[in-house]
Amino acid sequence: MGINCALDGPSGAGKSTVAKAVAKELGFVYVDTGALYRAIGLYAARQGACTTSAQEVVPLLSDINVELKYNEGTQIVLLNGEDVSKAIRVNEISMAASNVSAIPEVRSFLLDLQRDIAAKNDIIMDGRDIGTVILPNADVKVFMTASAEERADRRYKELIEKGQDVTYDEILNDINQRDYNDSHRATAPLKKADDAIELDTSNMSIDEVVEAISNIIKEKTVKPVAPVEMKKVKWTLGLVLYAIVRFIVAIPVYICFNIKIEGKENIPHAGGMVVASNHRTWFDPIMIGMCIIKPGAYMAKEELFKNKLLGVLLKILQAFPVSRGSADRAPLDKAVDYVDRGFNLVLFPEGTRSKDGSLGKPKSGVAYVASISGAPVCPVGILFEGKLRFRSKITIRFGAPISPDEIKIEKMSAREMHKVRDRIYGAIGDLLK
Ligand code: DC
Numbered sequence: 001m002g003i004n005c006a007l008d009g010p011s012g013a014g015k016s017t018v019a020k021a022v023a024k025e026l027g028f029v030y031v032d033t034g035a036l037y038r039a040i041g042l043y044a045a046r047q048g049a050c051t052t053s054a055q056e057v058v059p060l061l062s063d064i065n066v067e068l069k070y071n072e073g074t075q076i077v078l079l080n081g082e083d084v085s086k087a088i089r090v091n092e093i094s095m096a097a098s099n100v101s102a103i104p105e106v107r108s109f110l111l112d113l114q115r116d117i118a119a120k121n122d123i124i125m126d127g128r129d130i131g132t133v134i135l136p137n138a139d140v141k142v143f144m145t146a147s148a149e150e151r152a153d154r155r156y157k158e159l160i161e162k163g164q165d166v167t168y169d170e171i172l173n174d175i176n177q178r179d180y181n182d183s184h185r186a187t188a189p190l191k192k193a194d195d196a197i198e199l200d201t202s203n204m205s206i207d208e209v210v211e212a213i214s215n216i217i218k219e220k221t222v223k224p225v226a227p228v229e230m231k232k233v234k235w236t237l238g239l240v241l242y243a244i245v246r247f248i249v250a251i252p253v254y255i256c257f258n259i260k261i262e263g264k265e266n267i268p269h270a271g272g273m274v275v276a277s278n279h280r281t282w283f284d285p286i287m288i289g290m291c292i293i294k295p296g297a298y299m300a301k302e303e304l305f306k307n308k309l310l311g312v313l314l315k316i317l318q319a320f321p322v323s324r325g326s327a328d329r330a331p332l333d334k335a336v337d338y339v340d341r342g343f344n345l346v347l348f349p350e351g352t353r354s355k356d357g358s359l360g361k362p363k364s365g366v367a368y369v370a371s372i373s374g375a376p377v378c379p380v381g382i383l384f385e386g387k388l389r390f391r392s393k394i395t396i397r398f399g400a401p402i403s404p405d406e407i408k409i410e411k412m413s414a415r416e417m418h419k420v421r422d423r424i425y426g427a428i429g430d431l432l433k
Pocket residue numbers: 011012033034035037038094097098099101102126127128129130178182
C-alpha cells in the first residue's frame with residue numbers, strides 16, 4: 001500500500017496545478033479524479049443524453065470504459081480507448097461532469113478504479129470526496145479553498161490564455177453553480193473531512209501552496225530517521241587538488257546535459273557516508289561527486305588504471321581499483337577504510353551500467369561496506385528517458401538516509417548480508433519509480 005494523500009476542494013481552487021507540482025516534488029503519482037467524471041460527462045453529451053437525468057445517463061455506463069494512463073507523470077484519460085485528455089477540458093464538459101457526478105450510480109461506477117490506483121501507488125488524488133468517501137483512511141487530507149471570485153479570476157485567465165471565448169461573469173456564474181451542485185448533491189457532496197487540514201489559498205501564490213502542502217505531507221508521512229553520525233575529513237593539499245580536478249572534469253558533463261537534482265536535503269553534508277546509486281552512465285560518479293561537495297571516494301574497474309594518464313587522474317579523484325567478478329575482499333576493506341577516514345564512498349552496487357534503467361542483479365558488496373563501517377547509507381537514483389543526447393535531462397534523486405541502526409548485522413552471514421543488501425537496493429529502487 002502506498003502513501004495516500006487526499007486533496008479535496010471546490011472547482012477552480014487550483015487543486016490540479018498544485019497536486020501536479022507536489023506529486024513531481026515528492027515522486028508521487030497525481031490522480032485527477034475530476035477527469036473521470038468529465039470523461040463520463042463527455043460520453044453522455046456526445047450521445048445527446050441530458051446529463052442531469054439519471055435515467056438517461058445510467059444505461060450508458062455499461063458502454064463506458066474509462067482508464068487512466070501515465071506518460072512521464074502526465075495523466076492521460078482514455079474513454080473506450082480514445083485519448084480524451086483534451087476534449088474533456090472544454091467549458092461545456094465542466095458542467096456536464098458536475099451534472100453526472102451527482103448521479104449515485106456514476107459515483108459507484110468510478111469508486112473501484114480510484115481505490116485501485118491508490119492501493120498500488122504513492123498518490124496525491126484530487127477531487128471532492130476523496131477524504132470523505134474514496135480514501136477515508138488516507139494518510140494526509142487537505143481541503144483547499146479560495147473565494148469564488150478569486151477562483152473565477154484564475155480560471156478566466158487560464159481559459160483566455162488557451163484561446164477560449166469566455167467572459168469573467170460567465171465563469172463566475174459557472175463556478176457558483178458548480179459549487180452549489182457539488183455541495184448540495186445527496187451522494188458524496190463536496191465537504192471537508194473532519195480530519196482534513198483546511199487551506200485557504202485566496203492570498204497565496206501557487207509556489208506557496210505547493211510548499212505548504214508538500215510540507216504537510218512530509219511531516220505526516222516521513223518516518224523520522226535516527227540522527228546519523230558523520231565524520232569530518234581533513235582537507236589536505238592533495239584533497240584541494242582533488243576538488244579542483246573534480247570541478248574541471250565536471251564542467252563538460254554539466255554543459256552537455258541538463259542535470260536536475262532532487263532531494264537536496266538528503267545530500268550528505270559531512271563525510272563518512274556510503275552513497276549507493278544505480279549506474280547508468282560512465283559519468284555518474286562525476287555527477288554525484290559534484291552534488292556532494294565533501295570529498296568522495298570511488299571504486300573503479302581495474303582496467304581503467306592500466307592507462308597511465310587516466311590512472312593518475314583517477315587516483316587524484318580518490319578512485320581505487322576493483323576487479324569485477326572477483327571474490328577479493330581487499331577493495332571492500334579499502335572502501336571501509338575510506339569511510340572510516342571520513343570520505344563519502346560513492347558505490348554503484350550493481351557493478352555495471354544498466355542500459356534500460358532497471359536495477360541489475362543485487363550484489364552484496366555494498367552491504368558489506370555499509371555494515372562493517374557502520375556508516376549511514378544515502379541512496380541515489382539516476383534517471384533519464386531514452387537515449388542520452390546533447391542537453392538531455394538527467395535527474396539525480398537523493399533519498400532519505402538509511403541509518404546504521406537499520407542495517408546493523410548481528411553476525412556475518414549471507415542471510416544478514418542479503419537483508420542489508422535488499423534494504424539498500426529497495427531504497428534505490430524506490431527512487432527510480
Ligand atoms: O475537478 P474538476 O473540475 O475537473 O471536476 C469536474 C466535476 O466532477 C466537478 O464539477 C465535480 C465532479 N467531481 C466529483 O464530484 N468528485 C470528484 N472526486 C471529482 C470531481
